[in-house]
Amino acid sequence: MMVERRASDLTPMLWPGAEIEAAPGVVERYDEAPDLAEPIRGIGPEDGPVRTMWCPQCQEEITGSDLDVIAACSPITVQAPSIAWPGYRRLAGLVTVKPCGHAFRVVDGQTLVEIRESAA
Numbered sequence: 001m002m003v004e005r006r007a008s009d010l011t012p013m014l015w016p017g018a019e020i021e022a023a024p025g026v027v028e029r030y031d032e033a034p035d036l037a038e039p040i041r042g043i044g045p046e047d048g049p050v051r052t053m054w055c056p057q058c059q060e061e062i063t064g065s066d067l068d069v070i071a072a073c074s075p076i077t078v079q080a081p082s083i084a085w086p087g088y089r090r091l092a093g094l095v096t097v098k099p100c101g102h103a104f105r106v107v108d109g110q111t112l113v114e115i116r117e118s119a120a
Helices: 026-032
Strands: 019-021 040-043 064-073 077-079 082-084 088-098 103-106 113-116
Touching: 026 064, 026 088, 026 103
Parallel strands: 040 113
Antiparallel strands: 019 064, 064 088, 077 082, 088 103
16 A cells, blocks of 8 residues: 655654755645656667657656656855855655646655667
């Protein structure tokens, strides 16, 4: 049984002083999207470009995709003359496929696409 992730699951992953950082609307879209349960399927040669991929939700051919990152970030502190690195960790991502616009929740290390060679 797969447990679906939600935006509310991201807050416990924050350390003291850290905040969730993402482009406007990404966290809301993440909350509404399903998990990418298995890799997106594609066809192409073993050592070449992908020829065709399909949306896991509607099976429409994919012509492109976007990956939005949701991260934890601590505020930058300036300590003259150097700047301390703020602390940054990717928490999750949202893959949106084109042209259908379906979006899927993903996590670091997850296989997003599986390419198979076409039958000769």
